[in-house]
Amino acid sequence: MPELPEVHTTVKGINKTARGSVIHAVWSDYFSNHYRNKKEIKNPLYFKAFSKVVTGAKIIGVRRRGKNILIDLSNGSVILVHMKMTGHFLYGAYKKTLVGKNKEVWEAVEEGPLKDSFNRFVHLVFSLSDGKHLVLSDMRKFARISIFPKKEEPEQKEINGLGPEPLEKEFTYKKFKKILSEKKGPIKKVLLDQTVIAGIGNIYSDEILWASGIHPLQEIRFLGNTQMKKVFSSLKTILRKGIDFRGDSTSDYRDINGMRGAFQGAHMAYRKTGQVCKKKKCGGKIVRILVSGRSAHFCPVHQKAIE
DNA sequence: TGCAGTGTTGCTTC
DNA sequence: CGAAGCAACACTGC
Numbered sequence: 001m002p003e004l005p006e007v008h009t010t011v012k013g014i015n016k017t018a019r020g021s022v023i024h025a026v027w028s029d030y031f032s033n034h035y036r037n038k039k040e041i042k043n044p045l046y047f048k049a050f051s052k053v054v055t056g057a058k059i060i061g062v063r064r065r066g067k068n069i070l071i072d073l074s075n076g077s078v079i080l081v082h083m084k085m086t087g088h089f090l091y092g093a094y095k096k097t098l099v100g101k102n103k104e105v106w107e108a109v110e111e112g113p114l115k116d117s118f119n120r121f122v123h124l125v126f127s128l129s130d131g132k133h134l135v136l137s138d139m140r141k142f143a144r145i146s147i148f149p150k151k152e153e154p155e156q157k158e159i160n161g162l163g164p165e166p167l168e169k170e171f172t173y174k175k176f177k178k179i180l181s182e183k184k185g186p187i188k189k190v191l192l193d194q195t196v197i198a199g200i201g202n203i204y205s206d207e208i209l210w211a212s213g214i215h216p217l218q219e220i221r222f223l224g225n226t227q228m229k230k231v232f233s234s235l236k237t238i239l240r241k242g243i244d245f246r247g248d249s250t251s252d253y254r255d256i257n258g259m260r261g262a263f264q265g266a267h268m269a270y271r272k273t274g275q276v277c278k279k280k281k282c283g284g285k286i287v288r289i290l291v292s293g294r295s296a297h298f299c300p301v302h303q304k305a306i307e
Numbered sequence: 308t309g310c311a312g313t314g315t316t317g318c319t320t321c
Numbered sequence: 322c323g324a325a326g327c328a329a330c331a332c333t334g335c
Contacts, residue, residue, distance in 0.1 A: 001314060034329070042329095067315080084315050086331085121331090140330040142315070158316095194316085202314055251313075252332095293325075294314070 002083040004166070004199030005242030006253050006261065007064050010089050013256035014062045014071075014134065017091045021128035022058045023073075026051050027096070029104065030123045030141060041124070041145045050147050053077050054126070066162045066198030070153075078150050080158060084142035090117055091256040094125065094133040106135060113258030139252060162198040166235055176232045180220055187223065187231070188216035188291040199239070203248055203263075203270045206297050208234045210269035210279075215305035216289070216296035241266065269297040277301060 002010070028047055035042035041050050058074035069089075071079040081087070093109040106122040108114035117137060124136040124145065136143060144158075154160055163179065164171050179197070183190050190196055191205040200208070209216055211234040214227055223231070247253055247261030250271065254260060268278050269286055277284040277299040284301025 032329090082315080084329095085313080138330095139332070140313095142329060144316090192315095295312085 001085055001201055001203065001248075001251055002067060002087060002253060003201035003204050003242070003248070004064075004067065004239055005204070005245070005263065006088075006247035007067050007069060007083070007199070008243050009247045009255050009261065010083075011062045011064045011069055013091065014059075014069075014089060017132070017256065018059050018126075018128060018134045019061055020059065021130050021132075022056065023054050023126050024056075024129055025127040026054055027104075027106075027125040027127070028123060030145075032141075039146055042141075046146075050145075053147055054079065059128075065159055065165070066194055067201070068158055072150070076150050077147050078153055080144075080146050080148070080156065081136070082144045082158060083136075083138070084140075084144065086121075086140045086252050087136055087138040087143035088118075088252070088254050089256050090114055090122075090135050090137055090254065090258055092132055092258075094122075094135060096125075106133070108258075113254070115258075117254045117258035118252055134256075137252075137254075161195050163194060163196045164198065166197050166199060167239055173229065173232050176235075177228055180223070180228065184219070184221050186217045186291050187214060187220050188294070188296050190220050191231075191235075192294065197235075200235070202294055203250065203267075204238055204242060206270040207268060208238045209296075209298060209303060211238055213302050213304075215300075215303045216291050216298050218305050269299065272297055 028041060030042045031044050032042060041047040060072040060074055063070040069081040092114045094106045095109050096104055096106050099105050106125055107119050118139060121137045121139040122135045123138050126134040183196060188205055191200050212230040242263050245261055245263040246255055248263035249260035250264040272286040273288045275286050279302050282302045284299040286297055286299055288295055288297050
């Protein structure tokens with residue numbers, strides 16, 4: 001699932017490839033009646049306006065904020081993409097083919113990773129001036145795409161409610177402690193709250209807590225100073241490790257060349273239910289519980305809750 | 308075969 | 322106010 005490291009990898013990839021290209025055309029088959037009257041491209045009327053604005057514009061650069069992708073265009077507009085569960089951007093040579101009477105499908109032209117990267121789930125295509133395509137593959141069609149003038153960016157609710165960026169230098173232990181001291185509830189829930197810290201999802205929160213030696217149900221108000229410091233340093237280390245591994249492909253995440261990330265090979269807790277804990281001399285067995293409706297995997301031996 | 312599980316987020320309901 | 326549950330969708334695994 002695209003969390004901070006996956007979105008980071010994607011953004012870096014788009015900047016390396018599609019930046020500087022002009023969007024010649026845009027195609028989509030995201031539409032469904034459910035989205036009528038909504039401000040996103042799954043609403044056919046919104047897509048029409050979207051298409052008008054982006055066609056002919058140049059991609060100046062791409063940014064990340066939390067799990068959101070922000071694409072800056074030469075005409076002063078910004079495309080906002082949240083990939084949600086199964087979305088990922090791919091870049092390369094694609095061609096459109098007709099299936100049946102009127103179903104259009106996009107397929108990678110060349111053999112290789114792009115070819116087997118969920119081509120049948122491509123629901124959004126930007127045709128670029130270099131002859132290549134920037135496409136969004138999204139199996140479950142949960143992704144959200146909208147557009148607005150750059151000066152309206154601060155008003156976007158997807159952006160303005162977000163907590164600080166955990167990997168920025170300005171995100172110091174002092175700030176971290178202050179933000180968390182104002183919160184209550186299980187630490188797992190707080191880490192997943194995008195208004196507290198932006199970019200952490202279920203996989204990385206499990207790994208952060210495993211590395212910190214803290215129980216996912218640990219009430220945040222009763223976290224000691226030592227534990228607080230442990231969470232802070234693990235959070236930075238694990239997210240950076242995720243970036244170094246080019247993201248996590250437990251599910252369907254791919255980088256823009258269709259390549260898998262490798263973080264799933266380094267999991268210590270996430271989806272390791274029943275396996276022996278890899279911490280030295282620990283001997284615990286990973287268990288799975290539900291924390292505010294989300295699955296949490298942890299080692300009951302070295303991740304203990306305190307009163 | 309069928310149904311729970313998967314995990315992100317906003318919306319509805321209590 | 323917060324929580325719990327569900328919807329959006331499609332595939333995997335038991």
